[in-house]
Each structure stands twice: as C-alpha cells, then as structure tokens.
Amino acid sequence: MAPDQPNKHTLHGAARILVVDDEPRLASALSTLLRSCGYDVTEAHGGKQACELADTLRFDLALLDLRMPEVDGFAVMSHLNSRQPECAIIVISGESSFTAVSRALRRGALDYVRKPFDPEELIATVKGVIGKQSLLKAHEDIQVRLEKSEALHRYIVNSSPDIVFMLDAKGHFCFINSKVESLLGYKPAELCGKHFRNILDERDLARGVYALNAPDISADNPRTLEIRLKTRGSRRATRHFEITAFPISPQAWTHNGSTNGGGNGQNASYYGTARDVTERKEAEAFINFQAYHDLLTRLPNRALFKDRLELAITHARRGHQKLAVMFLDLDRFKIINDTLGHAMGDRLLQAVTQRLEGCLRKGDTLSRFGGDEFTLLLPSVHGHEDASQIARKLIKTLKAPFLLGEHEVYVGVSIGIAIYPEAGCSMDQLIQNADIAMYHVKARGKDSYRFYSESMSIDSTHRLLLERDLRIALEKKELRVFYQPQVCARTDQIVGLEALVRWQHPERGLLYPRDFLSLAEETKLIGLLSEQVLDQACRDVGQWIRAGHKDLRLAVNLSPIEVEHPRFVETLIERVNANRFPPANLEIEITENVIMNDLEQISQKLRELANIGVRIAIDDFGTGYSSLNYLHRLPIHTLKVDQSFVKAIRSGVDDACIVNAIVAMAHGLKLEIVAEGVETEKQLDYLRALGCHQVQGFFYGPAQPAAEISKLLTHPKTEMAATASS
Ligand SMILES: Nc1nc2c(ncn2[C@@H]2O[C@@H]3COP(=O)(O)O[C@H]4[C@@H](O)[C@H](n5cnc6c(=O)[nH]c(N)nc65)O[C@@H]4COP(=O)(O)O[C@H]3[C@H]2O)c(=O)[nH]1
Numbered sequence: 001m002a003p004d005q006p007n008k009h010t011l012h013g014a015a016r017i018l019v020v021d022d023e024p025r026l027a028s029a030l031s032t033l034l035r036s037c038g039y040d041v042t043e044a045h046g047g048k049q050a051c052e053l054a055d056t057l058r059f060d061l062a063l064l065d066l067r068m069p070e071v072d073g074f075a076v077m078s079h080l081n082s083r084q085p086e087c088a089i090i091v092i093s094g095e096s097s098f099t100a101v102s103r104a105l106r107r108g109a110l111d112y113v114r115k116p117f118d119p120e121e122l123i124a125t126v127k128g129v130i131g132k133q134s135l136l137k138a139h140e141d142i143q144v145r146l147e148k149s150e151a152l153h154r155y156i157v158n159s160s161p162d163i164v165f166m167l168d169a170k171g172h173f174c175f176i177n178s179k180v181e182s183l184l185g186y187k188p189a190e191l192c193g194k195h196f197r198n199i200l201d202e203r204d205l206a207r208g209v210y211a212l213n214a215p216d217i218s219a220d221n222p223r224t225l226e227i228r229l230k231t232r233g234s235r236r237a238t239r240h241f242e243i244t245a246f247p248i249s250p251q252a253w254t255h256n257g258s259t260n261g262g263g264n265g266q267n268a269s270y271y272g273t274a275r276d277v278t279e280r281k282e283a284e285a286f287i288n289f290q291a292y293h294d295l296l297t298r299l300p301n302r303a304l305f306k307d308r309l310e311l312a313i314t315h316a317r318r319g320h321q322k323l324a325v326m327f328l329d330l331d332r333f334k335i336i337n338d339t340l341g342h343a344m345g346d347r348l349l350q351a352v353t354q355r356l357e358g359c360l361r362k363g364d365t366l367s368r369f370g371g372d373e374f375t376l377l378l379p380s381v382h383g384h385e386d387a388s389q390i391a392r393k394l395i396k397t398l399k400a401p402f403l404l405g406e407h408e409v410y411v412g413v414s415i416g417i418a419i420y421p422e423a424g425c426s427m428d429q430l431i432q433n434a435d436i437a438m439y440h441v442k443a444r445g446k447d448s449y450r451f452y453s454e455s456m457s458i459d460s461t462h463r464l465l466l467e468r469d470l471r472i473a474l475e476k477k478e479l480r481v482f483y484q485p486q487v488c489a490r491t492d493q494i495v496g497l498e499a500l501v502r503w504q505h506p507e508r509g510l511l512y513p514r515d516f517l518s519l520a521e522e523t524k525l526i527g528l529l530s531e532q533v534l535d536q537a538c539r540d541v542g543q544w545i546r547a548g549h550k551d552l553r554l555a556v557n558l559s560p561i562e563v564e565h566p567r568f569v570e571t572l573i574e575r576v577n578a579n580r581f582p583p584a585n586l587e588i589e590i591t592e593n594v595i596m597n598d599l600e601q602i603s604q605k606l607r608e609l610a611n612i613g614v615r616i617a618i619d620d621f622g623t624g625y626s627s628l629n630y631l632h633r634l635p636i637h638t639l640k641v642d643q644s645f646v647k648a649i650r651s652g653v654d655d656a657c658i659v660n661a662i663v664a665m666a667h668g669l670k671l672e673i674v675a676e677g678v679e680t681e682k683q684l685d686y687l688r689a690l691g692c693h694q695v696q697g698f699f700y701g702p703a704q705p706a707a708e709i710s711k712l713l714t715h716p717k718t719e720m721a722a723t724a725s726s
Pocket residue numbers: 484499500501512513514517530533557558559589619620643676677678679696697698699702703
C-alpha cells in the first residue's frame with residue numbers, strides 16, 4: 001500500500017505500534033514501512049526488550065514475532081495482555097503450523113501475517129486491526145459515558161427530596177424512585193405494576209383518581225393537589241403529600257427501555273412528583289386547633305362555639321326546630337383554685353370537662369368560654385323537658401367528689417338555659433340570655449338550672465326604674481308581709497306562719513317575690529328588704545305570741561346572699577332581740593344549695609343560731625342534693641317537702657313515691673315535716689296517712705295580710721273551714 005495516507009489513530013492521533021523481532025534487520029524494515037504510512041513506531045529487538053517497553057510506554061498495536069530466544073512471542077503476548085489489555089496484537093511469524101497460529105489467536109492475537117510478508121497485505125491488516133480497535137475504543141468510551149450519565153440521573157432522581165414516579169395510562173406505577181421507601185416504607189419494586197390507588201388514603205380516593213383523569217391536565221398545566229398517602233405496615237398511618245402530575249407526550253418520552261430504579265418506565269403515560277408536606281400540614285392543623293380550641297381542656301373555644309351556634313341557628317330556622325344554649329359556671333371553683341393552686345385548678349377543669357362530655361351526644365358542642373365558664377349547644381332539642389333532663393344530668397355528674405392528689409373536692413355548677421327561638425333568635429342574644437339565666441341561678445343558691453324568661457332581662461331602663469322604685473319602696477316602707485298558715489295535719493290547728501314578702505307598688509298594685517326578688521338580690525338590696533320583713537314579722541307574730549299563742553312559730557325565708565354574709569348571725573340576733581321576739585319561736589328556711597355552697601362556714605353559723613333556740617328548716621327539700629350526708633351533721637329541725645312532689649300525689653304513683661321516701665327519711669332522722677303546696681283533700685289525706693306532721697297550702701289558704709291572720713287565729717275553726725271549702 002502506498003504510504004501516501006498517514007494512518008492516524010482515530011481518537012489519539014497517530015497510532016503507536018510496537019514492532020517486536022529478534023532480527024534487527026527485519027524489525028527495521030517493518031518499522032520503516034509502517035513509519036512511511038504515518039504510524040508512530042517503536043522497535044524491540046527481542047521479547048525481553050518488548051516486555052520492558054510495554055512497562056513504560058503505551059501502544060495501540062504490537063506486531064509480534066513468535067519465535068524468539070529467551071522470551072518468546074507467547075510470553076510477550078501474555079505480558080502485554082496483563083499490562084495493556086487494550087493493545088491489539090498481530091502475529092508476524094515464519095511459524096505456519098496450525099497449532100501455533102490457533103494458539104496465538106486463542107491468546108488474544110487479532111490477526112496473523114506470515115513471513116516473508118507482502119507489504120501491502122501487512123499494511124492492510126494493520127489498518128484493519130487499528131480501525132477495529134479504534135471502533136471498540138469509541139464504543140467503550142460511549143458505554144462509559146452512558147453509564148456515567150445514567151448514574152448521574154439515577155443519583156439526581158433518587159436523591160430528590162420528593163417521590164418521583166411514572167404511571168401507565170391506567171394508573172399503574174411503572175417507575176418510582178427509592179424515596180418512596182424512606183417516606184412511606186414501600187420498596188419501589190413492590191409498588192411497580194400496582195395501581196396508585198393502593199397507597200391513597202380512602203378519604204382521598206375519589207379526589208385522587210379524578211385529578212389524574214381531569215380533562216385539562218397537560219404538561220403545561222400539571223395537576224397539583226394535596227392528598228394523604230398510606231404508609232406501609234399495620235399502623236395505617238397517613239402522611240400528607242403535594243402531588244404534581246401531568247401526562248407525558250410521546251415525543252418527550254420515546255424510551256421504553258430499561259430505567260434503573262423501581263420499574264423501567266415502560267409504557268409511561270404520566271410523570272409526577274410527590275412532596276411530603278406532613279410537617280407543614282401538622283403545623284397548620286396545630287395553629288388551626290389553637291385558634292379554635294382551648295388548649296387546657298381541648299374543647300372548642302368561644303370563637304368556634306359561636307361559629308357552630310350560628311350554623312345551628314340557620315338549620316333550626318330552616319327546619320322550624322328548637323335548640324338550646326346552656327351557660328355553665330362552676331360553683332366553688334375560685335375557692336379551690338385559690339387554696340390548692342392553679343395546677344390543681346387546671347386538673348379540676350380537665351376532670352370536669354371529662355365528666356361533662358360523658359353526658360353529651362355526638363352533635364352537641366361543649367366549649368370552654370373562659371375561666372370556669374362553659375357553654376353548651378344542644379342543636380336538636382324538642383323543648384324544655386329535653387334540656388332540663390340534660391341539665392339535671394350535668395349537675396348530677398359533677399356532684400360526686402373530685403380527687404385531686406390527696407384532696408377530695410366538691411364543685412357544683414349553675415346552669416342558665418336559653419331556648420331558640422323563644423329566648424332569642426340571634427347567637428349573641430342566646431348566649432347573653434343563657435348567661436342572665438345562669439346569674440339568676442347563682443343569686444338563688446347555685447348548683448341548679450333555670451330557663452331564661454323575659455322577666456329576667458328587664459331591659460336596662462326598665463330595670464333602673466324598678467331598682468329606683470324598690471329603693472323608694474324600702475324607704476317609704478311599701479313592702480308588706482303576708483303570712484301563710486302552717487297547719488298541724490292531725491289537729492288542723494295553726495302551728496306556724498310563713499312570712500312571705502309582697503310589695504304594694506303605688507302604680508302596679510300588689511307585686512309578688514318573683515317580680516322583684518331577683519332584682520333585690522342582684523342590687524344587694526336584699527339585706528335591707530329582709531331586715532324590714534323580719535322586723536315586721538317579729539312585731540306581728542310577737543304580738544300574737546304575747547296574746548296567747550305562745551307556741552306559734554314564725555318561718556322566714558332567707559336568701560343565700562344573706563346567709564353567706566359574714567355578719568349574718570349577729571344581724572339576725574340583733575333584729576330578733578330588738579323586737580323582743582323569742583328565738584325558740586323562730587324558724588329560718590334555707591335551701592340545700594346554700595348549705596352545700598360552703599358546708600363548713602354555714603354549719604358553724606347554723607350551730608350558733610341553734611344554740612340560742614332558733615329552728616332551722618330545709619326549704620324545697622328534694623329538688624337539690626337531697627343528701628343525707630349533711631342532714632345528720634347539722635342542727636336541722638324541719639324538712640319542707642317541695643310543692644312539686646305534693647302536686648305529684650294526684651298524678652301518679654312514681655312521683656308520690658318520692659314523698660313517701662322523704663317522709664320516711666325525715667322520720668328516721670327524727671325531723672319535723674312540713675308539706676308545701678297542699679291544694680286538695682286527697683293530697684291532705686295522703687300526707688296524713690304517711691305521717692306528715694304539718695301541711696301548708698291553698699287548701700288552708702294563701703298567704704294573707706296580718707289582719708286576716710288575726711281573724712284566723714281568733715276564730716280558727718270557722719275561718720279555716722271557710723277557706724278549705726272555698
Ligand atoms: N301553687 C301553689 N303555691 C303555693 C301554695 N301554697 C303556697 N304557695 C306559694 O308557694 C311559695 C312558698 O314559698 P317558698 O317555697 O318559700 O318560695 C318563696 C321564697 O323562696 C321567696 N320569698 C318569699 N318571701 C321572701 C322573703 O321575705 N325573703 C326571701 N329571701 N325570700 C322570700 O319567694 C318564693 C315565692 O314566694 P310566693 O310567691 O309568696 O309563693 C309562696 C306561696 O305563696 C299552693 O297550695 N299552691
């Protein structure tokens with residue numbers, strides 16, 4: 001071949017050729033021929049020199065004689081194979097045996113040229129081998145670059161903070177990166193081939209499936225949605241992800257070949273990423289919770305309560321239904337909080353919450369309104385009876401003592417109830433009116449419930465006027481004391497008189513306690529009012545006692561506010577002494593709630609009064625605690641059975657049983673019993689048969705002015721008979 005075209009190695013300039021022959025003449029001839037073709041030639045005169053050169057220089061091709069003394073061509077071949085495996089070998093030898101040729105080819109020689117060689121054939125062979133060699137090299141280089149590129153992309157995809165995935169047209173995973181394992185616990189291989197709905201939280205299933213099938217989704221308009229994915233395993237926990245997915249255009253993804261990782265992307269129709277936003281979601285949820293809940297009790301707060309109430313009102317209005325709002329205020333909480341400390345106070349609020357929640361149904365909303373105030377929304381009540389039942393349940397559940405460490409404490413609850421629509425049509429009105437009703441409970445002895453009625457919320461001008469009038473009434477002594485006889489059930493004789501206040505209003509006529517007593521309590525005028533009533537009653541009844549009715553008893557009602565006053569005992573004794581009234585003829589009526597509000601203090605006061613002979617009666621017995629516990633620890637003389645139980649005598653056996661039980665209990669404790677509200681002979685007979693000591697009620701006559709009572713006392717038989725028969 002003409003040496004006109006220098007034969008360049010394709011990738012590294014002129015190919016470097018090692019010529020190995022122990023005959024220097026032959027080696028030189030070969031070198032000259034090859035150099036004339038532009039090759040970079042190095043000669044080695046023998047195998048030993050060839051091996052030494054192979055250790056220091058790099059060659060693309062070796063032309064190798066086989067038969068050489070000391071180190072032969074095979075030895076050089078194996079040396080080259082171990083040191084420079086990329087170096088191609090052509091054997092040039094006089095050796096023509098098949099064995100030698102095949103042995104040389106087996107050891108890696110790429111071709112064989114026989115000596116004496118034809119220069120043209122030799123150059124053609126050299127060219128062919130070098131060309132082949134350079135193609136192999138280029139292929140290897142591309143392979144290496146491909147591997148590097150794939151490793152780079154795999155690294156990028158698998159190190160992504162997000163899950164990267166591909167889905168086929170039906171929604172089966174055909175690729176998913178290894179991030180899915182660290183975030184959700186699935187191995188990529190186990191998800192491939194499965195539908196993505198397998199890892200969607202059931203609650204988000206419909207949304208997730210719809211998002212992928214939405215008509216307008218494209219690479220330019222990817223679908224992004226927040227969704228919950230299930231983690232692997234039995235805990236069935238979910239994490240929140242922000243998923244972005246779009247369809248893959250066939251031009252963008254032409255490869256159906258292999259992709260390392262989970263799956264090979266075969267038939268991929270969608271590409272997507274899923275970013276774990278659980279922490280952000282949890283932070284948002286917490287902030288949201290904090291904004292609408294009380295962190296101590298975990299109950300809805302005022303804002304959320306109002307929100308729910310607003311919604312419930314809308315529903316009730318649409319469905320012409322009723323709803324109830326209750327305002328609950330804990331009794332005695334402040335004392336416990338102040339004496340046992342705030343930590344105990346907090347524990348108490350949590351325990352109270354737990355008990356209250358135990359009384360409610362699913363749709364009800366109990367909220368902490370602030371401090372020791374709670375509000376309750378009952379969105380579906382049929383009327384007052386439903387609400388009363390719940391209120392009684394709430395009061396009862398809080399009656400049992402609370403154990404705070406080693407302390408056993410008692411709290412009560414005062415509940416005001418506003419029913420929609422009669423107690424108001426707006427959210428604020430209902431809450432405010434429930435609050436007003438609650439204050440009326442507090443003023444009347446706590447630990448009870450009351451429904452809001454319009455008379456409670458006398459508007460402020462009306463209220464101010466009434467308050468002014470009441471002050472004037474007290475100054476001008478417009479209050480009157482009426483007396484209702486208490487009659488011995490056996491002899492029909494008047495044994496006592498209950499003093500009941502009336503107000504002779506100059507314009508409005510005779511007013512009853514229900515019209516002004518709450519106002520007197522709220523404005524603290526009650527003290528003055530009681531003083532006037534007591535003075536008047538002591539004067540009237542004292543006169544009758546002195547006139548011969550020496551055992552006649554005067555029963556007076558006392559408001560909780562008065563009893564709780566620190567100077568209660570002194571004031572009472574002062575009034576009794578000032579009117580020279582015999583203390584043994586006086587009976588004070590208090591309700592159970594007054595006692596339970598502060599058992600220790602009250603029992604001390606009652607003991608002081610009992611010591612000077614004053615009798616103590618428990619009014620409205622059966623409607624409050626009805627607890628035997630305190631009865632034997634206090635100096636109590638009389639139980640007054642509430643009118644509601646007496647009324648029940650005519651209506652049914654069950655309620656009458658309560659009277660039986662109260663009378664039996666009073667007998668057991670050796671207490672006197674006065675049954676209130678006796679209106680019929682039937683009731684009277686029933687009570688007589690039970691062994692009830694005294695009765696009081698319209699059957700014998702209502703409360704009447706002193707003049708009428710005087711007549712009654714003078715001619716008891718005729719007057720009483722007239723009343724009973726009228
Ligand atoms: N339906 C019916 N009612 C009957 C019958 N017999 C008596 N009553 C009424 O029942 C009430 C009984 O008094 P109370 O339970 O102590 O309940 C009293 C008492 O708690 C309070 N109160 C009355 N006067 C005073 C007072 O001077 N001071 C204080 N702190 N409270 C008073 O006001 C409440 C209401 O007094 P009043 O309106 O006088 O109403 C009285 C009385 O008139 C009957 O057969 N049938």
